[in-house]
Amino acid sequence: MSARRIRDSGAPLAFTFDGRAYEGREGDTLASALLANGVRVVGRSFKYHRPRGIHGAWSEEPNAILDVTIHGKTWPNVRATTQRLEAGMDLRSVNARPTAEGDRLGLLDRLSPFLPAGFYYKTFLWPDWHRFEPRIRAMAGLGQLDPAHEPPADSPAMNARCDVLVVGSGRSGLLAARDAALAGGTVIVVDDRFEPGGTMLHREADGAERAAALLGDVEQAGARILSRATVYGIYDHNLVCCWERRDGAPDRHWRIRPKRIVLATGAIERPLVFADNDRPGVMSAEAALYYLRRHGVLVGERIVLAANNSRALGVADALREAGAAVTVADLREGVSVDAVHGAKGVEAVTISGKRIEADCLLASGGYTPTVHLFCQAKGKLRYDEAIAAFVPGAPVDGISLVGAAAGDFGDYAIAPAWPKPGARGRQWIDFQNDVTLTDVELAARENFRSVEHLKRYTTLGMATDQGKTSNMNGLAAMAAVTGRTIQQTGTTTYRPPFVPVPFTVVAGRRRGQLFNPVRRLALETQHRAAGGVFREYGGWLRPAFYGGGEADDEMRREARQARETVAIFDGSPLGKIEVFGPQAGAIVDYNSYNTISTLKPGRVRYGFMLTEGGVIYDDGVTVKLADDHYVVSCSSGHVAGVVARLEEWRQDRFDPAAVFVHNLTAHWATLTATGPRAKALVAALSLGVDLDDAALPHMATAQGSFEGGAARVARVSFTGDRSYEISVPASKAPALWAAMKEAGRALDAVLMGSEALLLLRAEKGFIIAGKDTDGTSMPHDLGITGPRDKRLGEYVGKRSLFTENALRDNRQQFVGLAVADGGPALPTGAHVLDETGGKRRSAGYVTSSYESPAVGGPIALGLVEQGMSRMGEEVSLFHLGKARRAVIEQPCFFDREGSRIDA
The missing domain is CATH 3.30.1360.120 (Probable tRNA modification gtpase trme; domain 1)
Structure with missing residues (x-):
């Protein structure tokens, strides 16, 4: 490939690739800079270590994946087509030892007859898989992690709502956004490119001006634009997740909940399948036009353009204007690509038996709508013979597609050029995972004919490709091998993320101390003033004991006095999970080892929650306030887990409209009086509750009031002595604490920490x-x-x-x-x-x-x-x-x- 730069439009930027020094230009991507310097081999294929060059121009690129070191930090597995070049970058090819050009493991390609699809299931069983495993695992993977590279300290998590979310900022996306905004809706436009405009910027001579004008209309209408932001997944209830890159600031993770989603995600040009179609210098025709118009890089001097569609043939004129000699092979006229010559790059191409000297072969097998997000949202596809591609089928509520994503390619003519079973030579379908037409045929012979089985048996369309360039050709090949139509063969499942997303972005701020933050009591200040010594219990910072003595001595002192007089204990972290609705009793029973719903209103029952394996998960009490209202009081450390479990069964087994789960643990503060004088202490608080044992027996609850607000009094004991739990709104906790301390002075009350409570529980078993x-x-x-x-x-x-x-x-x-x-x-x-x-x-x-x-x-x-x-x-x-x-x-x-x- 005699690629060269024909237009300089930025300051020079020095960088290195595999140890060699090069110079790029401001505005380059890594890929355009490498192309401009005539670098042919940028990586090695995963399995056979075949030399690979740049094929595409954006996220569809299967080959150019690099480790990038900048400012002393290494970022692994960066797609060269989507990363801007910076001065001083050190680029390293992945899956190559020591370099992409001179990879020693390229010898593996000679062993390819012994390493077909699925070979790992059969080859290493004897004498013992574990003898081979360490070496195989050492060879697996692509880039190298840098242990010294610590991720950014903060990756902000953003939440947004809008009426309309438009994904893609090409012409169709901007028009949809403008119309939605002018109709009065709140609109967000998300696009993963460096600037809005889509294919207008390289397909149209005045595309940049048209895009700018249309963008101005969109912004004036009030829409918000997020560039360099990739929507990587659509989840339940139209939750849209997005990864935004920012210069000089940490990446951001967006969680967007739109009322309606418009997908203007365009289409991806797919490769043609012929012998040795993976040689460096075999490129996408669309990519060649992109590098020419956007970066001033001409990908070759003597170019052969092979295409089966009208859209790609228009690229030839632009290349000729830039000075290249272009030979067009229109496959719609019966022309065929017979061979590609050159070991580490295109040197010549044989077209219908005629050898043509060339340094670059541009191949276009048609365009496939980018429907990944639509399929993630449970959308189904149908095969459209007119454009030889899958397009959206039945509509999905809340989602619409426009432009090329919907299969609208304008004035477009195509003749299918699918892989032909039995064809000679090694014909590559998945460049990233080294899957050939022969591998598809082998999968069919071994009865892996389902497209999902094909995917797993051959690894076709897996990893970061997710079927972007390989899927349609793979499905067509299986259809041809099995004698089915492409529609009958079906499609694989597109899964998020659409592109790889850094773990640091997904993790957000939950790291370090924020991973599991300590929860604090409403009365922490009061406990510290009373001499409380704090420890963590179940994720809560709580008083372990009071006083300045040894921990064991203070614990026993508090426990002894609790048995003799009365102790005051802060039990606020105990769960207060309210379950209400017509099916409240049923869900509480289903989640308990003991039957709860048979209680009379105002009564309490102790019981267990079990895991599905029958193991004790939690113990606690449940209060029945009414036939349709319960309060689950679980242990402090299990509150979040119990809420999640109740919510899971609410959605999976019960009617979500007939039962509701509301965690009010933080709303209520609970102070306990326990011991022989507990009743006297509670009586002094004037809570408006009849404390007679007949009215409030053990394992019963009553509603009262405190300082004009609600109060709940429960006779529940975790010490074996008479005990009362008093729950009030957290805002009333300081006043209740002061009142209980004041009432306790005449009763020789003691403040009790968690350690003494544990001792009292152990005494009772x-x-x-x-x-x-x-x-x-x-x-x-x-x-x-x-x-x-x-x-x-x-x-x-x-x-x-x-x-x-x-x-x-x-x-x-x-x-x-x-x-x-x-x-x-x-x-x-x-x-x-x-x-x-x-x-x-x-x-x-x-x-x-x-x-x-x-x-x-x-x-x-x-x-x-x-x-x-x-x-x-x-x-x-x-x-x-x-x-x-x-x-x-x-x-x-x-x-x-x-x-x-x-x-």
């Missing part, structure tokens, strides 16, 4: 899901079998409770462990040993362990194999090289009769 259970624990491992054995209705996890694994007799079960060797508290995590047959193995472990002031000594909880049937048995434990002894007991160590709940 109350579990903490995820601490006293693990990823295998099921309700019957805790001795709770009633719902499993008696409940008739379906619920999440039910079937898994009856599997062979669930019913085996050596499951780890929840038990108490009493120290038997007179030592201190058992180490949490210590293993219970099984020493059968002289061999030691773990038969369980300690989940919680404390020195209990109420019991007067150490207590522990654990999971032990067959633990419930081993009460009274002494067992050995092992931890960090030390042995201990313990006796298996019931997990409740304090007030086993439960008398204190009403004391």
Whole structure:
């Protein structure tokens, strides 16, 4: 290829490619700069390492993918056609060792007869795949990641709504945007090019002026223009995701929700399929015109233009005007491309038996509407014989297509030129993935005739190509091989993203401290003023204990006084998820191991939520306010998960119009009074609630008021003592906190942190899901079998409770462990040993362990194999090289009769 620059229109920019110095011009893309310098081989193909040159001009480019280093940072796998050149760039070819021109692995092409499509499924099975795997994985992939390259600290996430979103800013897109804006709608136009105008800029002599005038009309009408922004996906409910590149600023990620979408995405010129059509110097005719008109680069001196359509033939005149000698091969007249000569680039072309000296072959097999986004939105296609391409079929609500994307090519004539099965030579269909016509024929012989099977068996249209240049030829080849029409053969599934999108853009700001930000209590200031020492629990920053002493001493002090008088505890992070609607009871039941809907209004029930595998996911209480209104109070760390799970089942199993899920955890602050004097403390608050045990028994709730606002009082205990949870709007939390402290002074109240609460729960044998259970624990491992054995209705996890694994007799079960060797508290995590047959193995472990002031000594909880049937048995434990002894007991160590709940 004797490409050269015929027009200089910018300042010179120095750069290197594969270690050699070159000079480009301001405004160049990497591709145009390489072409202007006569660089033929820019990369190597993925499988066979064949030399490849620049084929296209934009995102359809399959070959020119480079690693780009600028300002000391390397960006892998950059498409050379869509990246602007900057001074000082160091460009490196990918999949080549050491360079694209001199790739040592080019020898693999000689082994191609032994490496057909699907060879990896058959070749490396003997003697063992793992012998080959490391080397194969080392060869896979394209560019090289730079471990020292840290991504931008911030990639803003933008949200927008509009009446009309127009994707594409060619003539059709700008006209659609202008009309929509003049009709009074809010309009956003998104285009991935450097400037609006589309093919007007290189197809029309005065295209730049026409585009500018039309753009001015659009902007004057009030539309917003986003250039260098790629719509890469359309998701459910017409959520449109867009990647915007900005000079000197981090890229931005847009989430746009339009009422209507107009796709003006144009069309892609597809290659012709003939022997050695992948040689460097074989290019798209449209691309050659683009490089000439937009960058002043003439792609060859002696050019052969082979085309089967009228639109491409017009390129010849522009090339001749620029000084090239052009031979036109109009395939509509029965002309054929027989051969391409030249090992690493076009040197000559044989057309219908006649050899023509040439340095460039432009090939156009027709144009395919860019319908990827339409198909992502569940659009279906139909084959249009008139343009020999798939076009949009049945309409999709809220989406319309205009211009070439709709198959409107104007005055356009084409004669199909599809691959011919059995043709001689290696005829390439997918340049990026090294798929030939022979590979398609092999897939058909091995019965991979479905287009989706063809795609996976041969890798045709996969990776970053997503069928842009390869799809139509691949489908046509399979149709011809199997004797079907192209319509009968069908299309593969176009998936987002339309082009590769950097992870940093998709990740947005959720990194570092923002990945899982700590949540804070409404009363954090008050807790700190009272001497609270904070730790993180379930994603919340909460007081672990109060006072300046040692943590264990303060924890036991608070726990002891809570048992003797009354403790005040901030339980605000506990879930307050409201579920309401006609099907509220049904969805709550379905998500609970226990039946909830049988409660009377105003009553509360404790229960579990299970995973679909039957494992305990969360424990908590559910309040029934009315037949159509429930409040799910899950553990603090599971609020988001429980909301997501309820919402998932709401959409998948129930009528979304008959049940609603509303997370009000942050709206309500909850303060707890627990202990023998709890009732007296709550009575002093004047909440307007009858606290008589007959009116408000254990596991009941009542509505009251506090300082003129709503208040909810629930008698629920997580300590085993009489307890009251008082929930008020978060704005009222400081006043309630002050009132409870004031009322507590006469009652010798204590402020209690999370550590003391954990100790009180352990004394009663109350579990903490995820601490006293693990990823295998099921309700019957805790001795709770009633719902499993008696409940008739379906619920999440039910079937898994009856599997062979669930019913085996050596499951780890929840038990108490009493120290038997007179030592201190058992180490949490210590293993219970099984020493059968002289061999030691773990038969369980300690989940919680404390020195209990109420019991007067150490207590522990654990999971032990067959633990419930081993009460009274002494067992050995092992931890960090030390042995201990313990006796298996019931997990409740304090007030086993439960008398204190009403004391």
